[in-house]
Amino acid sequence: MGxxxxxxxxxxxxxxxxxxxxxxDSGATYSLLPKAVWKAIGLKxxxxxSFTLTDGTTVERSVSEAFVxxxxxxxxxxVILGEKNDExxxxxxxxxxxxLVFNPFDRTLNPMRMxxx
Numbered sequence: 001m002g003x004x005x006x007x008x009x010x011x012x013x014x015x016x017x018x019x020x021x022x023x024x025d026s027g028a029t030y031s032l033l034p035k036a037v038w039k040a041i042g043l044k045x046x047x048x049x050s051f052t053l054t055d056g057t058t059v060e061r062s063v064s065e066a067f068v069x070x071x072x073x074x075x076x077x078x079v080i081l082g083e084k085n086d087e088x089x090x091x092x093x094x095x096x097x098x099x100l101v102f103n104p105f106d107r108t109l110n111p112m113r114m115x116x117x
Contacts, residue, residue: 003023004023004024004102004107004108005021005023005024006021006024006070006090006109007019007020007021007070008020008022008090009068009069010033010037010067010069011041011067011068011069012038012042013042014041016041018037018041020037020088021088022088022089022090023088023089023090024090024102024107024109025089025091026092026095026102028090029051029091030063030078030080030091030094031077031078031080031090031091031094032079032080032082032086032088033066033079033080033081033082034085034086034088035082035084037082038064038066043066043081044064045062045063045064046062046063046065047062047063048060048062049061049063051080061080061081061082061083063078064078064081065077066079068094068098070098070109072098072109073098073099073100074098075097075098076097077093077097078093079094095112096112099111099112099114
């Protein structure tokens with residue numbers, strides 16, 4: 001899997017906004033915001049969930065919601081409230097909400113084929 005970063009913005013309920021460089025992580029379910037970012041835009045924990053890391057370790061993290069803005073679109077999405085040294089991740093739930101899919105061959109985000117069944 002290639003490493004790809006995308007630039008975007010996140011906004012909290014307060015209207016405060018921050019620029020963020022996200023690592024596109026097609027293995028992550030939810031997107032993650034580093035502590036400095038989610039604190040700066042005024043997010044508050046809404047619930048706690050357990051997450052399994054790739055090494056099998058389980059961690060518990062708080063989850064909230066944010067508005068994300070990318071050149072390909074903008075949407076409201078759940079986000080993990082990261083800790084001090086966590087990197088911003090763009091997970092598959094946010095990608096799906098935006099109607100995007102990651103192409104690992106050319107490391108781009110492309111429109112998803114939408115199905116209405």
